[in-house]
Amino acid sequence: MQEAIVFSLNVSYGIISLALLVLGLAIIFGLLGVLNMAHGELVAIGAYTAWAVQSAGLPLLLALPVAAVAAGAIGWLMEITIIRHLYRRPFDTLLATWGISILLREAIKLCFGLEYKSVIEPVGGSITILGADYPTYRIWLMVAVVLGFVGLFLWYRRSHAGTRVRAMVANPMLASAVGIETAKLARRAFVLGAASAGLAGCLMAPLIRIDPYMGVDYLLSSFFVLVVGGLGSLQGVFIGSGVIGGAETAASTILGGTGGYVTVLVISILFLWLKPGGLYARR
Amino acid sequence: MDRRNFLKTTIGALAASQIASPTWAQGKPLKLGFLIPKSGPAGIFGPSSETTTAMAIEEINASGGILGRQVEALFGDAGGAPSDTVQAAQRLWRRDGVDALIGQHDSASREAVAAMLRGQLTYVYTPVNEGGYCHTNTYSLGETPDQQLAPVIPYLAKEHGLKKWYLIGNDYVWPRGTNAAAKTYIAETGGEIVGEEYHPFTVDNFDTSLTRIRESGADAVLITLVGGASVTFNRAFASFGLDKQAIRLGTLIEENTLAGIGEANSNRMYSTAGYFDALDTPAALAFRKTYYDRFGADAPVLNTLGEGCYEGAMALRAMFEAAGSTETDAVAAAANGVSYTGPRGTTTLSEGFAASDIYLATAKGAVFEIVQRFEKVAPGNACTNG
Numbered sequence: 251m252q253e254a255i256v257f258s259l260n261v262s263y264g265i266i267s268l269a270l271l272v273l274g275l276a277i278i279f280g281l282l283g284v285l286n287m288a289h290g291e292l293v294a295i296g297a298y299t300a301w302a303v304q305s306a307g308l309p310l311l312l313a314l315p316v317a318a319v320a321a322g323a324i325g326w327l328m329e330i331t332i333i334r335h336l337y338r339r340p341f342d343t344l345l346a347t348w349g350i351s352i353l354l355r356e357a358i359k360l361c362f363g364l365e366y367k368s369v370i371e372p373v374g375g376s377i378t379i380l381g382a383d384y385p386t387y388r389i390w391l392m393v394a395v396v397l398g399f400v401g402l403f404l405w406y407r408r409s410h411a412g413t414r415v416r417a418m419v420a421n422p423m424l425a426s427a428v429g430i431e432t433a434k435l436a437r438r439a440f441v442l443g444a445a446s447a448g449l450a451g452c453l454m455a456p457l458i459r460i461d462p463y464m465g466v467d468y469l470l471s472s473f474f475v476l477v478v479g480g481l482g483s484l485q486g487v488f489i490g491s492g493v494i495g496g497a498e499t500a501a502s503t504i505l506g507g508t509g510g511y512v513t514v515l516v517i518s519i520l521f522l523w524l525k526p527g528g529l530y531a532r533r
Numbered sequence: 534m535d536r537r538n539f540l541k542t543t544i545g546a547l548a549a550s551q552i553a554s555p556t557w558a559q560g561k562p563l564k565l566g567f568l569i570p571k572s573g574p575a576g577i578f579g580p581s582s583e584t585t586t587a588m589a590i591e592e593i594n595a596s597g598g599i600l601g602r603q604v605e606a607l608f609g610d611a612g613g614a615p616s617d618t619v620q621a622a623q624r625l626w627r628r629d630g631v632d633a634l635i636g637q638h639d640s641a642s643r644e645a646v647a648a649m650l651r652g653q654l655t656y657v658y659t660p661v662n663e664g665g666y667c668h669t670n671t672y673s674l675g676e677t678p679d680q681q682l683a684p685v686i687p688y689l690a691k692e693h694g695l696k697k698w699y700l701i702g703n704d705y706v707w708p709r710g711t712n713a714a715a716k717t718y719i720a721e722t723g724g725e726i727v728g729e730e731y732h733p734f735t736v737d738n739f740d741t742s743l744t745r746i747r748e749s750g751a752d753a754v755l756i757t758l759v760g761g762a763s764v765t766f767n768r769a770f771a772s773f774g775l776d777k778q779a780i781r782l783g784t785l786i787e788e789n790t791l792a793g794i795g796e797a798n799s800n801r802m803y804s805t806a807g808y809f810d811a812l813d814t815p816a817a818l819a820f821r822k823t824y825y826d827r828f829g830a831d832a833p834v835l836n837t838l839g840e841g842c843y844e845g846a847m848a849l850r851a852m853f854e855a856a857g858s859t860e861t862d863a864v865a866a867a868a869n870g871v872s873y874t875g876p877r878g879t880t881t882l883s884e885g886f887a888a889s890d891i892y893l894a895t896a897k898g899a900v901f902e903i904v905q906r907f908e909k910v911a912p913g914n915a916c917t918n919g
Contacts, residue, residue, distance in 0.1 A: 253744065260740040364577040365834075366764050366793025368899070374797060376774050385772040457772070458737070459764035459793055463574050467737050502741045507732035508704065510741070 255382040257503065263388050264495035267454065269487055270395045272472045273402075274447030276487045279476065281419055281439040283340060284333060287347040289472060290465025291354035292321045292444050296451025297460045298358060301367040310372045310456075317452035318445040324354070325444020329437050337436065351465065358462045371456040387456055395453070403484055415439060474518045480528025489529050493517065562605040563598065563859065565590075565849065566625030567842060568636040568646070570612030574734075574760060575639065577789055579612065581839030582637050584828050589846035592823075599850045600857070606846075607631060611638035615645035622646045626654055632859040635659060635845035637838055640707050647671050655864050657848055659841030661785055661806065663710025664912060667885050670861045672852070672868065674844055674880065674887045676837075678714035679913030681784045681805045685893050686715065688905060689803065690722040693780055695753040697727045699746050701766070702757030704731035711757050711784055727751050732762065739766045743773050756783040764793035771798035787836035792899055799896035803904070807877040807889045810835040811901040820876035844875040848882070886912035 275289045286292075296317040303313035328350055336343045371387040379389075406412040417425040418432050426432045458464065471494070479490020497517055502510025521528065569582040590606045598604055607629050609621030618638060625631045633655040636643055643658050644666075650656055652669030664677030689695060698719050702708025708731060716726060727749040730742060746754060758766050763786060770776065776798075786794075786804040794802070810821065820843070825832060833839065851873035856863040872881045880889040891910045894901040 253748065256744055260744070263740070264738065364580060365789050366577070366761070368768075368793055368795030368798075370795060370797045371772070374772075376772070383774055387772070457768065459761045459768070461574070461577065461761060461793070463761075467735070470735075498738070499741065502738075503744070506730055507736045507739075507742065511733055511735055 251380070252382040255380050256384065257499075259379070259382070259384050259388075261496050261499045262392060264499040265488075265491045266392045266395050266495075267457075268471060268475055268495040269399065269491035270450045270453065271447075271468050272475045272487050272491060273399075274443045274445075274450060275469075275472045276443075276476060276479075276484070277446060278440055278443035280483055280486075281415055281443075282337065282436055284337070284343045284440070285340065285347070286443065287344060287469065288328070288351035288354055288465075289447055290467070290469035291351045291358070292324065292447035292465075293451035293454075293468045294358060294460075294462065294465040295321050295324065295354070296448035296453075297369070297455040297458065297464065298362055298367065298451075299448065300369045300452045300455035301362075301460060304369055310369070313452050313455075314449060317448040321448020321451070322441045322445035325441045325447075326437070328444070329440040333440060334433065334437070351469075355462050355465065362462070364462060367460040369455040369460065391453055391457075399484075399488070406484065411438075471514075474514055476528070477518050478521050478528055480530040483530055486528055486530035493529070560602050563600070563602040563853075564605050564607055564629060564631040565846060566607050566609060566622070566629065566631035566634045567845070568609045568611040568618060568622055568625075568634060568638055568642075569842065570638055571608070571610040573612035576612045577760065578637070578836070578838045581833035581836055582842045583608070584833055585824070585835070585839045585843040586846065588824060588827060589843040591827075593846060593850055599853050600859070604846075611636065611642055615639075615642040618642040619645045619649045622649060626650070633657065633849050633853075635842065635849065637842050637845070639705075641705065643671075653861065655849070655852070655859070655861050657845045659845045660838050661707075663707045664714075664886065665710060670865055672848070672882060672885055672887075673912075674848055674889075675841060676784075676805075676807050676889070676891065677886060677912045678711040678784065680807075680889070680891050680910040682711070682715050682718050683913065684891060684907035684910060685782070685803075685805045686718040687722050688893065688907075689753065689780065689782060690719075690724060693752070695722070695780070696724050697749065697751045697753070698724050699728040699749055699751035699754045699779070700726060700757070701728075701730050701732070701742060701746075701754060703759050703762055704733055708757035708759075712755070715755055724753075732758070734759075734762060736762065737765055739769050742766070743769055743775060746770075746775060747773070747778065751779050754779050754781050756781055756786065758783075759785060760790060761793075763790050767794040767802065768798045771800060776800040776802070785837075786896075787838060788834045788901070789836060791896055791901065792834070794896075794899075796898035799898065802896045804894050804896070804901065805891060806837040806894075807891055808835075808837045808840045809892060809894050809901045809903060811894060811903055812876070812892060813903065814878060816874060816878055817876045840876055844873075844877070844880070847873050847875050848880070848887075852882070881909075883912060888912060 278284050278286045299317040299320050300313040332346050373386045375386050376383040377386050414430050418435050422432050474494045475490035478493045479486035498510045498514050501513035567586050570576050571579045586606050593604050609625050611618040636658045647668040656671045658673045661675040700712045781802040783804045788810050851871050852864050852868050853859050855871045856867035868882050878890045880887045888911050891907040892903050893905045894903050
């Protein structure tokens with residue numbers, strides 16, 4: 251019984267943390283068609299922000315807005331200087347954002363050095379759920395992320411901003427013809443995606459290793475989710491995270507770490523081959 | 534200190550020492566080629582390797598150089614794939630004409646470099662290694678599993694009454710070699726192995742391993758995960774409260790890794806190595822004082838891998854002076870039994886490996902504290918690759 255509870259909590263954590271990390275990438279790719287290779291570095295910047303805030307002796311909660319603003323500001327800078335010239339040129343954006351990712355990584359090395367950083371959990375210890383011990387911070391994180399996703403989903407469905415974004419995505423020419431400022435909207439979407447990557451890094455910081463190369467890991471697993479879930483929808487993010495996160499946790503329970511990783515690779519390859527649009531394709 | 538400042542001060546110091554030295558005019562400088570990780574994930578060990586190397590070169594030159602010649606350090610990047618390290622080694626050897634190579638990098642790169650050199654150049658390999666190999670004119674100074682574990686496993690088993698060991702490591706030759714040795718020593722204490730697993734470097738979630746460790750009832754976990762993997766594993770290990778169930782012993786948990794694991798997650802964690810920043814022997818304290826005086830309190834924290842580069846230079850001085858020459862054959866004839874004194878005490882070369890003191894340290898928050906010293910532990914190396 252205890253094992254079953256810990257297992258299902260592990261699966262939930264795998265799915266939810268993956269969805270959190272993928273969100274920024276999915277927003278930018280889904281809304282703008284830009285595959286942001288610098289996504290992982292934006293996550294890293296969020297994590298380093300958490301470290302900087304904590305080592306300055308300030309409460310960790312303060313790191314959340316700081317991380318969102320820092321990553322958002324970098325996203326804004328990326329958009330106005332480089333990305334906006336490259337919309338609708340997928341391969342060029344791929345190369346450009348890859349270059350930016352190297353630049354950001356070197357900047358992180360210069361600012362923070364190569365050493366590992368450690369962020370202490372704001373709520374330590376573990377709580378007992380139906381007789382099974384589970385780390386408290388993970389529970390809080392899962393609750394917060396699920397609430398955040400529900401809010402985001404409602405906002406996107408109901409607000410005018412959501413409608414305008416959907417109009418721009420569906421038909422950019424027509425959208426600008428009816429008076430929607432697509433350039434401004436695209437910039438906001440990009441900044442939002444970058445900021446959410448920063449937030450994800452900040453929220454995950456107490457649970458993960460923090461070094462200048464951490465971004466690469468998160469970029470890879472995020473791609474797998476997008477491949478499976480389908481490119482560019484909130485539902486796709488959750489479905490993709492569910493398949494990848496669930497399969498990885500389940501497979502590594504049975505087959506070990508290497509088996510888990512291989513399973514994820516095989517699933518991704520099968521999807522690219524047999525169902526390139528993913529489970530929840532936009533069109 | 535950032536890289537630019539470091540380069541400025543190092544170049545400045547090297548230039549000054551060369552101008553001031555009366556022996557400079559007597560002959561060509563003796564060149565030592567250092568292969569250290571400057572990029573990639575292992576790049577974390579680059580800065581401390583550069584500073585300790587600079588310090589070794591300064592000290593050697595201040596005391597008259599090697600064989601009356603001033604010494605110059607050249608660097609190659611060993612942070613990438615073994616093939617890249619081989620290219621860096623070739624450049625140092627063929628283009629720059631170094632008199633010896635000193636390597637501080639992973640075992641796979643060592644095998645590749647040794648295969649390329651084929652004994653034509655003296656090659657000193659400094660980090661902790663799996664032992665059990667030998668190559669002509671290659672000398673390994675770092676700790677072998679036999680040194681790290683033969684005294685430590687019985688000590689910990691007795692201290693904590695350990696019976697059930699769980700082995701977890703990254704999937705390559707060093708962790709597997711270490712665990713092969715560990716099994717013998719664990720069996721000798723009457724303990725049993727309740728789990729053994731190897732993870733690729735890409736794994737960043739150890740939840741299922743942690744569940745397995747809990748279910749196995751292990752009271753000790755031997756960790757041969759490296760760098761970032763070790764950080765991730767140990768953080769999760771403590772957050773699940775497993776530190777109450779089992780002690781942890783790592784054979785490569787050094788100061789940087791411990792900083793990443795963090796003070797909140799280091800309860801009941803041990804590390805075994807020949808050198809720690811916390812070491813309080815006169816030799817280590819003197820080394821430490823010179824280092825932090827020279828490079829400032831913000832200098833890259835001292836650790837066993839960085840310290841190895843300093844020792845590499847000191848070992849080569851002892852070997853070259855014992856041979857009276859830098860020729861590989863002369864060095865090989867003289868090397869066996871050569872002793873030199875470094876931060877981890879007096880170390881003696883023996884059949885291509887080194888006998889040295891071994892220390893067991895435990896984490897107190899985010900720093901180590903030495904628990905026990907084991908004197909002059911033999912490398913116990915029987916070479917198996919001919």
